[in-house]
Amino acid sequence: MKLLGKLKLKSRMILILGVMALVQTGFIGVFALHYLHESLGEQIGQHALNVAKTIASTPQIISAVQRHDSEFLQPLSLIFAQQTHARFVVIGDKNGARLAHPKAEKIGQLMSDDEGDKNIPVLVDGEGYISKAKGSLGWSVRGKAPIFNETKDVIGVVSVGYHLDHVELIILRYKLTLIFVILASFLLSAGIAVWFANHFKQAIFGLEPEQIAYLFDEQKATLESIREGIIAINSEGVITTINRAAIETLGLPENRELTGLPIEDVLPDSAMREVLESGAPQFDREVWRHDHSIIANRIPLRQGHTITGVVSSFRRKDELALVSRKLTRIQQYADSLRSQSHEYSNKLHTIAGLIQIGATDEALVLIGQESQSHQELINLLIESVPDPILAGCLLGKYNRAKELNLTLVIDAESHMAALPESLPREHLVSIIGNLIDNALEATLEGRGPGGQVFLSMTDLGNELIFEIEDQGAGIDDQIKDKIFEKGVSSKANIGHGFGLHLVQSLLNELGGTITVEPADNQGSRFIVYIPKQQTLTQV
Structure with a gap:
């Protein structure tokens, strides 16, 4: 966190948005791969079951199983495996003994010895099913279907398997695609972060967050230090800024939080709403508040052609009037003295001349x-x-x-x-x-x-x-x-x-x-x- 705080705003935004993009795409990718893995397993298993059912319903297969004719079934199973792109096609009798197997030495052995299941759903219940198991040919997804005779009795079983290596190859291809998508997403996020950071910094005049915080504190201290009252409202007429001088000048309650309140609730007859609607500034307007006169200025705030608020500054007139009276008197005295000096200078010269000539x-x-x-x-x-x-x-x-x-x-x-x-x-x-x-x-x-x-x-x-x-x-x-x-x-x-x-x-x-x-x-x-x-x- 300390290192993050030392970075510039643009670097921070690029880093944060980039990490967010990595986390989001990574999470979505892991979920997608997991879902893809499960979905592919189910699809391959369902395909294996459908192939097994098709083989089990073939009349030649039914007849050969009834005869226990491995010589007929063995090459036929290899042909079925090749045509369906299956890893293996195994055919067994009603006791689970193999009648056909890719490895000829396995013929006659029980399918349950090395395939990890007893084929009970098929041989006992007569129902096909899908399983994932490690057999004599390795891990595979297999579909098993019962073989029925004319009287619907179970006389054997067909097991069709597909290697999981095929599934892993598909997942690997998707992983590579996902990695590319993650990198592209990171680069896109970095580009968006750069654009957004530039736009954002332009909106805040190129300042860093710490500088904005400093300026905010400085502005707050400045508003509290000046003797003029300041009130600012936003475009909705809600007070956003009010300093202590404004509260004291207007006689407002000091223990009440005024920011966030509509200006009408604080000053019911305020002309700030009028300026907000018209956009015309008002200068040196004399107003009355609690039996004393106030000189107020109201200026609209604009963002482009849109009025976003109004700022009003004001001061009691008696303070301004005192200064104004002093300046007016000084000006009048100066004009009077200047005129009198010039006039009396001329008259003194005239009097002096009259005396000189007697x-x-x-x-x-x-x-x-x-x-x-x-x-x-x-x-x-x-x-x-x-x-x-x-x-x-x-x-x-x-x-x-x-x-x-x-x-x-x-x-x-x-x-x-x-x-x-x-x-x-x-x-x-x-x-x-x-x-x-x-x-x-x-x-x-x-x-x-x-x-x-x-x-x-x-x-x-x-x-x-x-x-x-x-x-x-x-x-x-x-x-x-x-x-x-x-x-x-x-x-x-x-x-x-x-x-x-x-x-x-x-x-x-x-x-x-x-x-x-x-x-x-x-x-x-x-x-x-x-x-x-x-x-x-x-x-």
Whole structure:
């Protein structure tokens, strides 16, 4: 067994299948030879009995036996033996004394002296029979038949024998054939083993069983070590893999064996069955479980064109949201600082120039104007937009507008304080940021430096409403209905046509809508509606 364990998978399969072929064909061969030996013995014995009965019923034989005419019977028995290919034909009287024998010196002696039987079934009962015995001519299969007279009395016996050497020769020929069949079967099994081993190893990516076992243990350890929950089901919707993080995240019982159970029994409203039937993956889907939000991805497993299962990975949203908020704030702060740095650098150069030429009054006025406008914006954001992420986004876009020599005008009546906790801030700033960037770019192209972009916000009612208006050239009627499709843009430059598509996609996730209409000043006005009550997918 140790030696077998050291062999490669292909060598093991060839050896095992070869040994199995040898054992099977050997067992079948031994059984076949034994059956053949017995069958041939019976057939030859039956043939010997039929010949004996035929000779015993010959009138000349009956008459000669009644006369005890050995001179007539002796040559006749030799002729019968030659014609029937028998080893011998022996004829005896009713007492078992030989009247004809291949060896003339045996005539007159009792057949029972050297043939090992008393001929009782024939001479006493008058019945023919078959026997295997060693007589004066060696081992043979013989058939014995009684000779009857006209009154049906037994008057003698005919014994016809065939040597067992003939049977052995036939068996030997079959043995040689069997050996050839066994070798051919072994070679065929080895060939099949090589083909099957190659096919099998290709299916398991050329790995050895020990390597597969190692990878299985490694995968199991990996699944248990990651913080994301993992659930996998097969084509029948039965759970095949679930890690501890999934059990803890979903609040499932830890002392229950979940693998092997249908996914509906564990998660009745799971969307994994939907992915299994449709084959369409689902990414970043927000679901609810035990009053907390989860971000889930579901990917179908395919073998060729057949879906063999689904894998779902998920994590609590509050963990992802924390990281996302930090990254969003860092990005907003970076944009804001970059814009402010550029803007204040220009203004400092201007102030320095005014001081150098002695225009100190103008320098003081410029300093006061800058402080006053910036402070007014900050006060507006503090009062109307208490959410730091949205406020930071608007402040960054305000500074970006100034950097482009444009003005972002935020309606003083705007109010956006009722942002629900369930609303993803990264989605919100992506929507508003993309729309403001588009408005700034459109205004710069349509109106040039000095143009304005207008923003108003309201959180009254059941929806959050944002209006962004630019002073651009407007949207061509030919693309107005397709403006939110990917790659469609009113700008001729390459690389546009993705911002509005992203806005539409994010609004679809939030259950919101967006409309576009001509502005009062020939530009475009985009109006965004986001419901305060978020409708999220259920587990």
